[in-house]
Amino acid sequence: MEKITRDALKKALLDITDEIEANQDYLSELDAAMGDGDHGVSMTLGWRAVAEKIKSLEDPTIADLLKTTGMALVSSVGAAMGPLYGTGFIRAAAAAGDAESLNLSQLTKVFEAFRDGVMQRGNAQVGDKTMVDTIVPAVDALKGAEESGSDLISALRAFVVAAEEGMKSTIPLQSKVGRSSRLGERTIGHQDAGATSCYLIFKTFARSVAGGSL
Amino acid sequence: MKKLINDPYKVVDEMLAGFVKAHPNYVRMVHPRGLVRKAPPKKGKVGLMIGGGSGHKPAFIGYIGEGVADGVAVGNVFASPPPEPALEVTKAIDTGAGVLYSYGNYQGDILNFNMAAELAAMEGIRVETVLVTDDIASAPKDQMEKRRGIAGDFFVFKIAGAMAETMASLDEVKRVAEKANFNTRTMGVALSGCTVPAAGKPIFTLGENEMEIGLGIHGEPGVRRGKLETADEVATDITERIIADLPFQSGDEVAVLVNGLGATPYMELYIVYRKVAEILADHGISIYRSYVGEYVTSLEMAGCSVTLMRLDDELKRLLDAPADTPFFVQK
Structure with a gap:
């Protein structure tokens, strides 16, 4: 496999919806430890809206799929996650341009745009105990694989490993932004819910587009 | 649930x-x-x-x-x-x-x-x-x-x-x-958590003899958890902290809000108000208007918060102005 087709991306987005829904309680429990416990519910509602909108598209391009995902998240979820993930996907759509499919180089650009959108909207940096802690190392891994001439499957494998490490890196951190930051030291020892949902999205995307080969 | x-x-x-x-x-x-x-x-x-x-x-x-x-x-x-x-x-x-x-x-x-x-x-x-x-x-x-x-x-x-x-x-x-x-300062305590309907489980649970101090209005945990205290002890603790924060001073006029979080009876809110009023009197702070009841809740959470707003002539005039809404009517 050298590139990700439109159909593969569409299937991946629908798979993400299923994965989020299957992990709703887990995400809400993580959020309840430090926040208000709405994360699983907000993510489920948002991705249900994504699935509904995507299924109704006729012959969508890569950019159509990403933009529709972003718009659905912005307009249906609310919470902090709507604008954050929504902006990420809308920027990713712009980066995809009129690509018919995504090779490793194009995929890297799409994820870089996703990362920049989330970071600008949320004003968060690595180490603040947010989804950025998952995104940045995962995108770095993708970029590193691309630069070293790796194939797409190996790059996706490195991407998932780095995302998981990034997610787990939030456990010892003290929250610096968002609602949980008010709890200060009480956040230490808890894995961040946003970093976790982001890992689930990245992992499911990679496994779905790679078929059985990841 | x-x-x-x-x-x-x-x-x-x-x-x-x-x-x-x-x-x-x-x-x-x-x-x-x-x-x-x-x-x-x-x-x-x-x-x-x-x-x-x-x-x-x-x-x-x-x-x-x-x-x-x-x-x-x-x-x-x-x-x-x-x-x-x-x-x-x-x-x-x-x-x-x-x-x-x-x-x-x-x-x-x-x-x-x-x-x-x-x-x-x-x-x-x-x-x-x-x-x-x-x-x-x-x-x-x-x-x-x-x-x-x-x-x-x-x-x-x-x-x-x-x-x-x-x-x-x-x-x-x-x-x-x-x-x-x-000019507005608030602090609250919770005696029990609450459940987001679609989540189905309480955000946090408290033991029989525990309370959560300094919590928000989303069931998010407070800044610390402590032993359950009496109404007077709770009212004294949070009111003194609020007074020290602005700080409110002798001669100030304030509006007071004792707010129920959703599952605390008015009986308890008035017991708290009684102590808050005493403490304010001790500090030489006079109460211009009082509000006791459920104004901003957190589903079925038990507990309350105390809010003070320091007033000047302009804020007094605006606070006195009439209001007519489904949950708040003032003539």
Whole structure:
């Protein structure tokens, strides 16, 4: 496999919806430890809206799929996650341009745009105990694989490993932004819910587009 | 979970349907998640939009009406609404004088309402924002901009709404809202947690002899957990902390709000109020107006918060102004 087709991306987005829904309680429990416990519910509602909108598209391009995902998240979820993930996907759509499919180089650009959108909207940096802690190392891994001439499957494998490490890196951190930051030291020892949902999205995307080969 | 609901994912929509049917003289719907006053806005009056997640009744929709809010954007339980309903409400309540957004200081609300404000600006509507930051437990005083908004919302909305009724400019309405927020301080305690319907499990649970101190209005854990104390001990602890924070001083006049979080009987709120009034008297602080009841709740959480707002002549006049909303009427 050298590139990700439109159909593969569409299937991946629908798979993400299923994965989020299957992990709703887990995400809400993580959020309840430090926040208000709405994360699983907000993510489920948002991705249900994504699935509904995507299924109704006729012959969508890569950019159509990403933009529709972003718009659905912005307009249906609310919470902090709507604008954050929504902006990420809308920027990713712009980066995809009129690509018919995504090779490793194009995929890297799409994820870089996703990362920049989330970071600008949320004003968060690595180490603040947010989804950025998952995104940045995962995108770095993708970029590193691309630069070293790796194939797409190996790059996706490195991407998932780095995302998981990034997610787990939030456990010892003290929250610096968002609602949980008010709890200060009480956040230490808890894995961040946003970093976790982001890992689930990245992992499911990679496994779905790679078929059985990841 | 034991709740009188149907589908946990439809609680907000079904509540809004009931609310609009129950209060047709006060409100109308301009978006499935956006309510505004029934009467069309007076030409030249600044619009006041408040809002945030659901689960805080009577905040926020209960304050739509004369003397308080013109419109509310409604989110899911404890989650900010998306930009779209906020934009639709903004358009419906703007008469050319601009719209003030006022809401508690939470990242989700800020992200979504800022997007709405950007979209409104593209349509030629001027929007200004005043974030409520009254919770002294949520950040130290030198980081006031990080504090979250809780029951103090009520005072800030009341003052801003009263000012808007005088046909003051957007800058003036914003100025008094900021003044009200600066002079308002709150702290709360919880005796039990609450359950987001679609999550199905309590956000936190407390033992028989425990309480959570300094919590927010979303069931999020407080800044510390302690042994359950008597009403007088709790009232003394939080009132003294509030007084020291501004600080309130002898000779000050204040408005007091003892706010129930959803499952605490009025009996207990008045017991707390009694002690708060005693402590204020001891400090030489006089009470100009008192409010005791459920103003900003957290679903079925048990507990209460105490809010003080320091008053000057302008704030007194605006606090005294009449209001007529489904949940708050003052003559």
